[in-house]
Amino acid sequence: MKTTERLHIRPGAANLEKFSATLQELASHDRQVVVVCSDSRGSGKLVPFGKQFPEQLVEVGIAEQNLVGIAAGLASCGKNVFAVSPACFLTARSFEQIKNDVAYSDNPVNLIGISAGVSYGALGSTHHSLHDFAALRAVNNLTIVAPADNYETEMAIRQAADLASPVYLRFGKKAMPFLSDTPDFRLGKGRTIRAGTDAVILATGETVYPSLLAAIRLEQQYQWQVGVISMHTIKPLDEDLLEEVGKKYPAVLTVEEHSIYGGLGEACAAFFMQRGHTPRFKIMGIPDEYTVTGSQKEIFEHYGISESGIAGALVHLLH
Amino acid sequence: MTDKQLQLKSLELRKKTLQYIKQAGAGHTGGSLSCLDILHVLYRDVLRVGPENFHDPDRDRYIQSKGHSVEALYVVLADNGFFPFSELDTLCRYQSHFIGHPTRKVPGIEQNTGALGHGLPLSVGTALAGKMDQKPYRVFTLLGDGELLEGSNWEAAMAAAHYQLDNLTAILDYNKLQITGPVEEVLHSGPLPEKWKAFGWEVREVDGHDIGALRKALHSVPFVKGKPSFLIAHTLKGKGVSFMENTLKWHHGVPSDEEYLLAIKELEDQQKALLV
Numbered sequence: 001m002k003t004t005e006r007l008h009i010r011p012g013a014a015n016l017e018k019f020s021a022t023l024q025e026l027a028s029h030d031r032q033v034v035v036v037c038s039d040s041r042g043s044g045k046l047v048p049f050g051k052q053f054p055e056q057l058v059e060v061g062i063a064e065q066n067l068v069g070i071a072a073g074l075a076s077c078g079k080n081v082f083a084v085s086p087a088c089f090l091t092a093r094s095f096e097q098i099k100n101d102v103a104y105s106d107n108p109v110n111l112i113g114i115s116a117g118v119s120y121g122a123l124g125s126t127h128h129s130l131h132d133f134a135a136l137r138a139v140n141n142l143t144i145v146a147p148a149d150n151y152e153t154e155m156a157i158r159q160a161a162d163l164a165s166p167v168y169l170r171f172g173k174k175a176m177p178f179l180s181d182t183p184d185f186r187l188g189k190g191r192t193i194r195a196g197t198d199a200v201i202l203a204t205g206e207t208v209y210p211s212l213l214a215a216i217r218l219e220q221q222y223q224w225q226v227g228v229i230s231m232h233t234i235k236p237l238d239e240d241l242l243e244e245v246g247k248k249y250p251a252v253l254t255v256e257e258h259s260i261y262g263g264l265g266e267a268c269a270a271f272f273m274q275r276g277h278t279p280r281f282k283i284m285g286i287p288d289e290y291t292v293t294g295s296q297k298e299i300f301e302h303y304g305i306s307e308s309g310i311a312g313a314l315v316h317l318l319h
Numbered sequence: 320m321t322d323k324q325l326q327l328k329s330l331e332l333r334k335k336t337l338q339y340i341k342q343a344g345a346g347h348t349g350g351s352l353s354c355l356d357i358l359h360v361l362y363r364d365v366l367r368v369g370p371e372n373f374h375d376p377d378r379d380r381y382i383q384s385k386g387h388s389v390e391a392l393y394v395v396l397a398d399n400g401f402f403p404f405s406e407l408d409t410l411c412r413y414q415s416h417f418i419g420h421p422t423r424k425v426p427g428i429e430q431n432t433g434a435l436g437h438g439l440p441l442s443v444g445t446a447l448a449g450k451m452d453q454k455p456y457r458v459f460t461l462l463g464d465g466e467l468l469e470g471s472n473w474e475a476a477m478a479a480a481h482y483q484l485d486n487l488t489a490i491l492d493y494n495k496l497q498i499t500g501p502v503e504e505v506l507h508s509g510p511l512p513e514k515w516k517a518f519g520w521e522v523r524e525v526d527g528h529d530i531g532a533l534r535k536a537l538h539s540v541p542f543v544k545g546k547p548s549f550l551i552a553h554t555l556k557g558k559g560v561s562f563m564e565n566t567l568k569w570h571h572g573v574p575s576d577e578e579y580l581l582a583i584k585e586l587e588d589q590q591k592a593l594l595v
Contacts, residue, residue: 061477065436
């Protein structure tokens with residue numbers, strides 16, 4: 001029997017689908033909700049949104065710098081703006097606009113990075129965003145979020161819409177199962193998917209799911225109780241939760257669809273070190289090399305971001 | 320105010336600009352002096368905005384894209400009552416809000432600018448919001464000629480024409496010098512009127528130091544209904560001080576004591592000549 005069958009994990013849609021459905025629902029009772037696209041409404045699953053609310057969708061064409069600048073201008077006039085573009089372009093080409101026009105000028109834009117990480121797989125590194133957490137963590141006045149499943153995605157979008165400060169939210173396009181039935185999502189607060197004692201996995205975005213499968217496998221194989229926490233908010237870090245983690249767990253593994261540099265792992269490492277916690281510690285992500293070619297699944301497996309790879313990393317960490 | 324009164328005041332504001340740059344020991348002298356008449360006319364005669372209605376959603380917006388010429392903007396804002404001139408004594412000092420580029424911590428400033436090529440996209444978004452909500456406000460932005468080499472301006476230019484933003488006016492402070500040398504030598508960027516026309520804007524040209532002509536041009540926006548307006552204001556970098564005019568070193572040169580006194584005397588002489 002597969003681990004997923006034993007888990008009774010409910011299947012879900014792609015977080016991208018949940019994002020567009022949520023946005024459509026928000027726009028239906030708030031005319032101030034505006035989507036800005038850079039020829040990205042198809043990739044953002046926003047064609048139905050554009051048909052239903054043509055007055056609430058602004059198309060800027062393939063011009064991501066302009067996308068963010070215009071979004072900031074709209075937000076300064078009270079629009080609840082969602083600037084939607086592939087994460088790779090949004091956070092690299094428009095980095096200066098995010099830094100100055102959104103964050104520094106405090107225009108509360110919701111920056112939505114679609115097909116984030118290595119979602120675009122074989123399209124190659126031009127289309128990957130493995131730098132976005134690192135780059136944006138160094139920008140003041142920006143909440144950074146990577147939801148794990150459909151529930152987290154919907155809640156993150158709703159809470160971002162209500163937030164009076166800028167948000168960067170990124171997700172992929174692969175169908176994700178619901179990882180927990182506990183309705184406990186709050187921006188800035190990590191979400192415990194599974195409790196544990198022997199070790200904990202701090203994961204974010206689409207890597208939470210294989211982390212959960214790995215934790216279950218380790219229980220079956222070794223009777224280890226491995227906790228899994230969805231650290232959907234990369235910034236601000238949930239320091240209260242990390243403090244508990246630092247006190248409670250002898251081993252911590254972080255997993256992210258991002259460079260091993262500058263993301264969730266290094267943020268947690270810095271926190272533990274400065275608080276005097278010294279668990280056994282490992283960062284899993286995409287190493288600092290030319291990323292292997294292949295689909296998202298193949299890239300994940302190549303770098304061990306899979307049920308067996310994560311379980312193996314924990315075995316290594318605990319022995 | 321009459322044109323002559325505004326001219327006299329412009330000379331006074333030039334003196335203030337030099338005074339604060341001298342005090343701070345830093346500033347973009349040449350560009351501030353080239354755009355000062357434009358800003359003065361905008362705030363005294365064109366923009367429907369002041370300290371009393373700065374938070375009114377229907378106010379006119381001015382976004383200074385060439386943020387480095389902030390000293391002229393500070394002086395004009397102070398002259399319009401947004402804050403007392405005395406606050407400018409803190410220019411570029413530790414913990415002052417009055418830094419070398421505009422920030423929203425200063426009353427009257429709409430957006431934090433300074434990196435070039437950002438003001439026009441911000442202005443397009445602001446103008447677009449006005450159109451979406453059928454607001455009466457207009458949006459004005461000031462661009463530098465060297466700044467036009469930034470590609471983001473041209474992205475925004477296309478979007479403004481596409482969305483027929485006739486509530487948007489971009490003014491070019493066309494002083495023809497940038498930090499390295501003449502704009503045309505650094506990188507050929509013309510012909511500007513033809514380029515902006517081709518991008519779907521209605522273009523006019525004006526002497527950027529002729530107060531009457533500036534008033535007339537800025538009161539006639541939109542130049543054409545359904546199109547964004549582009550006003551090329553021909554200006555002189557360092558305008559008003561003979562040894563600063565059209566001279567590269569005054570891009571961000573700070574006058575010595577002797578140069579400062581000389582500059583103030585020149586401006587005072589011009590004031591006297593106007594009063595005769």
